[in-house]
């Protein structure tokens with residue numbers, strides 16, 4: 622795929638650009654084998670973001686970070702990081718570096734959904750501008766709606782940062798999402814696109830582009846990854862007590878403790894359900 626100024630214009634207008642055939646099918650298969658094996662052998666590091674159900678809480682990772690893998694690990698070679706950077710730099714007209722990589726194995730009949738959000742919400746207090754960031758989502762299987770492909774509100778980056786609220790997901794942990802009432806209004810202005818990417822294709826999108834995905838209700842895995850980029854000469858603050866994720870976890874512990882004490886009380890009385 623040859624990129625031209627037309628693609629830059631399209632990226633600016635829509636807030637995303639699909640780039641086909643970034644990685645060939647064989648390389649995708651190799652990546653899938655490595656990632657699923659890492660997860661099975663508990664070699665993968667997970668963020669505190671897990672798949673339902675509770676009974677498998679520490680086994681069933683929703684997000685796999687590979688930051689512990691060496692730079693020269695085969696996975697890092699197969700995902701063509703240099704090419705991703707080059708395309709990203711062309712689209713955003715600035716020099717970039719990759720600062721985070723994560724995989725979502727999205728297992729058949731199991732992979733959980735991702736609530737609609739803007740990634741900038743999580744990074745808004747780190748001292749950088751939304752323009753300092755870019756992300757690339759890569760599909761390592763053929764993605765379709767029933768498997769929970771990525772969904773993007775076209776042009777939603779132009780709305781700026783939208784209000785998010787904290788909700789509890791079905792794994793008992795919380796996430797920030799845009800309330801349904803706002804999404805309903807947004808959907809009237811910005812078309813919701815299902816990105817049914819072919820294996821090895823990817824999409825570049827801004828940190829203000831609203832996106833999410835449904836759970837995997839299909840018989841096929843839908844492994845995917847996100848490469849997070851930022852301006853080469855920029856650095857954001859990751860101060861622990863200011864971190865949004867830390868605050869969120871603290872709040873979760875408070876809520877869960879409250880729930881436990883309520884359940885303990887309820888447990889003493891007969892209930893209908």
Ligand SMILES: O=C(O)CCC(=O)C(=O)O
Pocket residue numbers: 725734735740770771832833834845847
């Ligand atoms: O796999 C997905 O549904 C997207 C995940 C995502 O948006 C994120 O990690 O910020």
Ligand SMILES: [Fe+2]
Pocket residue numbers: 738739740832
């Ligand atoms: Fe995201």
